[in-house]
């Protein structure tokens with residue numbers, strides 16, 4: 549099969565930026581991406597742009613891809629907004645990959661942007677609820693924290709997963725995020741702090757939740773032949789997979805498995821000719837701490853029900869045999885919805901090239917990495933495997 553390569557990747561700082569709008573945030577990511585291309589970067593070579601976005605709290609629901617593309621100087625090219633809830637960025641990446649694979653274009657931009665913090669807390673929860681089954685879940689009054697709390701509860705009931713193990717995810721990811729100059733929360737937390745923080749939706753507390761974030765990211769995808777013009781160390785797309793699932797968790801066969809993750813990863817592993825044991829670094833969708841534990845199991849890193857133990861044994865720490873979320877993950881790096889998937893690609897691009905800004909969170913010698921982006925409580929999932 550023809551190969552597709554990533555030759556540049558950039559990210560804005562993630563956090564709360566009242567002074568910046570989506571255009572400024574996207575410009576920051578795009579300009580960071582342009583600087584990461586080793587040689588001959590030429591904006592005129594970019595033939596199409598796919599931008600992940602959930603609508604930035606309702607402020608820019610229409611025509612946003614053209615808006616941000618024009619703002620960074622990409623005029624008169626096909627642009628498309630990709631909306632698949634929190635997996636919008638991952639699907640934007642896949643759209644760019646498929647575009648290049650099809651031979652339609654040789655160079656395509658995948659990116660994402662979200663501005664979340666301009667919306668009040670209450671309106672934010674209502675807005676984010678559009679990604680669930682609105683006729684049932686939102687009308688029943690659930691939030692995403694509430695839905696993941698149900699999943700966590702069931703996981704604890706079925707497999708004996710401990711509340712402390714949820715908090716251990718947060719402690720690990722804050723430790724990594726403390727080494728990430730672009731993360732929203734660059735501070736470590738103790739297990740005691742994490743366990744004792746205020747309840748949001750039992751059993752999940754504040755430190756089990758990702759935050760709301762402003763941010764953007766951009767990734768340059770191109771044909772393997774064209775890639776040589778830009779760099780001697782391209783990062784190849786080894787395989788990718790996507791899958792949908794029932795949006796409402798009451799419709800699913802199993803509450804403690806994200807079937808979308810299982811299906812998307814099976815497709816990605818099969819295309820890459822690789823398996824979970826080959827993955828040397830992973831960025832997974834930890835919107836809530838339980839979601840990271842589900843990812844270990846559903847991506848095949850450990851057996852069903854054993855994620856808590858797998859974490860406690862240290863496998864997923866930097867220095868372990870399966871480092872997960874060296875960036876700090878959504879928990880500490882932040883979760884600007886539309887940007888999260890391409891933000892994960894930005895991190896993996898740097899991990900595999902050995903160009904992570906602070907050596908403390910560099911996964912040494914990693915050559916094969918996986919990124920995993922989930923929309924809502926699992927209704928859409930994207931998995932991409934990248935190889936140096």
Ligand SMILES: CC(C)(COP(=O)(O)OP(=O)(O)OC[C@H]1O[C@@H](n2cnc3c(N)ncnc32)[C@H](O)[C@@H]1OP(=O)(O)O)[C@@H](O)C(=O)NCCC(=O)NCCS
Nearest residue numbers: 634669676692693748754755757758759760835883924925
């Ligand atoms: C967890 C959540 C409810 C907290 O919201 P909130 O109570 O309105 O919190 P605030 O924004 O008022 O922040 C209060 C404090 O907690 C901190 N904080 C907020 N969210 C945090 C988080 N997730 N982790 C750690 N600290 C957090 C803030 O920095 C602030 O600290 P400060 O007082 O020192 O400045 C909110 O961030 C949330 O809804 N997160 C989930 C978003 C989501 O569902 N995304 C989609 C996933 S599918």
